Amino acid sequence: MSIVSVRGLTRDYVQGSIVVRAVRGVDLDIKDGEFTAIIGPSGSGKTTTLNCIGGLDSPTSGTVSVDGTDLGSLSAGALSDLRLARIGFVFQSYNLIPVLTAYENAEFVLRLQGVAAKERRRRVMQTLENVGLKGMEDRRPSELSGGQQQRVAVARAIAGRPALVLADEPTANLDSTTSDSLIALMRDLNDNHGVTFVFSTHDERVIRAAKRVVRMVDGEIESDITK
Amino acid sequence: MLLSLAIRNLRRNVRRTLLTVTAIALGLAMMVFVTSMQKGTYGSMIKSGVASTTGHVVVEQATYVDNPQATEGVSGAQAIADALGAAIPDATIAQRSLVDGLLSSANGAVGVQLRGVQPSVEPLVDTLPDKLVSGEWLQDDDSRGVILGELLAESLDVDIGDRVVYQGNHNGEDYSELLRVRGTFKTGSADIDGFMGVVPLQTAQKLVGMSDFANQVTVHLPDVAGTEAATIAARTALGTLPEGVVVLPWQESMPNIVASIEADRAGGVLMMVFLGLIVAMGIVNTVLMSVMERVREFGVLMAIGVRNRRIAAMVLLEAGVLGLLAALLGLVGGLLLAAPFIVNGLDMAALAGGSMEMEGVVLDSIIFFSIDTPRLIVLAIVTVVVTVSAALYPAWTVIKLKPLEALNSV
Numbered sequence A: 001m002s003i004v005s006v007r008g009l010t011r012d013y014v015q016g017s018i019v020v021r022a023v024r025g026v027d028l029d030i031k032d033g034e035f036t037a038i039i040g041p042s043g044s045g046k047t048t049t050l051n052c053i054g055g056l057d058s059p060t061s062g063t064v065s066v067d068g069t070d071l072g073s074l075s076a077g078a079l080s081d082l083r084l085a086r087i088g089f090v091f092q093s094y095n096l097i098p099v100l101t102a103y104e105n106a107e108f109v110l111r112l113q114g115v116a117a118k119e120r121r122r123r124v125m126q127t128l129e130n131v132g133l134k135g136m137e138d139r140r141p142s143e144l145s146g147g148q149q150q151r152v153a154v155a156r157a158i159a160g161r162p163a164l165v166l167a168d169e170p171t172a173n174l175d176s177t178t179s180d181s182l183i184a185l186m187r188d189l190n191d192n193h194g195v196t197f198v199f200s201t202h203d204e205r206v207i208r209a210a211k212r213v214v215r216m217v218d219g220e221i222e223s224d225i226t227k
Numbered sequence B: 001m002l003l004s005l006a007i008r009n010l011r012r013n014v015r016r017t018l019l020t021v022t023a024i025a026l027g028l029a030m031m032v033f034v035t036s037m038q039k040g041t042y043g044s045m046i047k048s049g050v051a052s053t054t055g056h057v058v059v060e061q062a063t064y065v066d067n068p069q070a071t072e073g074v075s076g077a078q079a080i081a082d083a084l085g086a087a088i089p090d091a092t093i094a095q096r097s098l099v100d101g102l103l104s105s106a107n108g109a110v111g112v113q114l115r116g117v118q119p120s121v122e123p124l125v126d127t128l129p130d131k132l133v134s135g136e137w138l139q140d141d142d143s144r145g146v147i148l149g150e151l152l153a154e155s156l157d158v159d160i161g162d163r164v165v166y167q168g169n170h171n172g173e174d175y176s177e178l179l180r181v182r183g184t185f186k187t188g189s190a191d192i193d194g195f196m197g198v199v200p201l202q203t204a205q206k207l208v209g210m211s212d213f214a215n216q217v218t219v220h221l222p223d224v225a226g227t228e229a230a231t232i233a234a235r236t237a238l239g240t241l242p243e244g245v246v247v248l249p250w251q252e253s254m255p256n257i258v259a260s261i262e263a264d265r266a267g268g269v270l271m272m273v274f275l276g277l278i279v280a281m282g283i284v285n286t287v288l289m290s291v292m293e294r295v296r297e298f299g300v301l302m303a304i305g306v307r308n309r310r311i312a313a314m315v316l317l318e319a320g321v322l323g324l325l326a327a328l329l330g331l332v333g334g335l336l337l338a339a340p341f342i343v344n345g346l347d348m349a350a351l352a353g354g355s356m357e358m359e360g361v362v363l364d365s366i367i368f369f370s371i372d373t374p375r376l377i378v379l380a381i382v383t384v385v386v387t388v389s390a391a392l393y394p395a396w397t398v399i400k401l402k403p404l405e406a407l408n409s410v
């Protein structure tokens, strides 16, 4: 069974008298272990699609199911709980809680999930090591570079062992070297730890690392290629 | 977790946090100061009232509270005083009367009130004997002696040793008596200094044509806290009393003083509410601002699965911590401000430009502030409650946030 199943997803934004159809009837399935890039020009509906999958936005019509549960049937609180348990997020920028250290940011989700202290510590230390931040546990976001901050964001997203990590243009604010190494990290987590990623990008170098590439144009899926 | 996050959020903008805490604390400190002054003033009012009028417990006619008449009182006053003295060993028992009439000298006549007191007992219970400005206090066997208020002596144009004549009508009979001025006193109250004299109790009895009689037999305790116990002890010891005679604690024998304290306290509460509202408005603003600045951050929290309610709870918690800090600081600050006046007192007479008088009782000119512990506890709790309440509206805006709107806000 797919982790995510999107059927006929349409999302309209109303601005005054103008209706912008951001996504037009998208069908998409994401399976466990995928490493999928959603690509396409700016305004093609990538962010809207990811937000609907993550339950941050709701479809105008169509359905999004995660683990077989239709998100449209959930209350705001239940959606919140589903995100906590099943979905990790990485945003373009300004992701982290500024008053918490790298360690605490990664630990935050585990605390919310009610993981025991000892287990928490073990998992956070392991995760931070996996994302290459060993020794930087006590730094605040403001004491980290942009690339390092995104690594903390990835660590936070995967620490809670979600079924899937959604990353909306995670490299958009990074220089090419840093973005290469971030995407390599994500791919490594996918290859060696089985973390499922769906990310949007319009960076060619990032696209090359993807196993499956979904191309969107004007709110529709133009092509869907699995390498 | 929420608490530690809340504390860190407060530390993020130290300047704003300190400013807010200081503003709340200042308001509270002011209240603590005023409350301590009020408690001191009330204590002084009660002390002066008890000392110069009814004692902590009084035996008198039930009608005397509302309508004091020179001939209304307790017959067999000495036996009652003895019984009270035996029943309440650590109390001082006094007998007192108040007689009105006309005092005249060669130079004029003034309508006056004469206090009949036991010359050897009165200095133990009241401060009036300390307020002589000329002459000497009365002697027990000096039935002709009178002490006059300084202004009264001036009006009558009499000096120590001069004669004055008392004239009065009680129960339809005329009385007159020749008295000699032994001294003058000054309380600072024009009413008392201008129209009051003091005579020995037996003279007062003679002036109304009675013997072994006093308007009041008063019980003076070393501590006001013993009033209730002493009232019960007095009632038990005296058993059945003559028709119309009652045993009253000071709260019932000085209803005017109690009422004016209540009124003043109510005024204090009003001021508290007013100040609380002003402080609350300031806090609503500050908390709202700190929430607005963090909407995007709240969006991230929501995205990773924190329910809106928990974020709102964090905002309330931040306010709670602010309130708690302010309560502590305000209490300490207010007490520090009040401390010099608790120790050395405040010279109200100097401030008011004359002596303070309330309900016919002259207050000590130096008021010693006093810590009103129950009220301070209420004030501290109210501070925290007001602060948290002020964060309710900002917290409500957080509850209503949608994750995407929050994430997209700048």
Ligand SMILES: Nc1ncnc2c1ncn2[C@@H]1O[C@H](COP(=O)(O)OP(=O)(O)O)[C@@H](O)[C@H]1O
Binding pocket: A013, A014, A015, A020, A021, A022, A023, A040, A041, A042, A043, A044, A045, A046, A047, A048, A049
């Ligand atoms: N909140 C919104 N209100 C109005 N229009 C929006 C909103 N979000 C997205 N859109 C519009 O929807 C379209 C798709 O946007 P988006 O999903 O962000 O595309 P992408 O991420 O591929 O750049 C764009 O035309 C954009 O202007």
Ligand SMILES: [Mg+2]
Binding pocket: A046, A047, A048, A168, A169
């Ligand atoms: Mg986008």
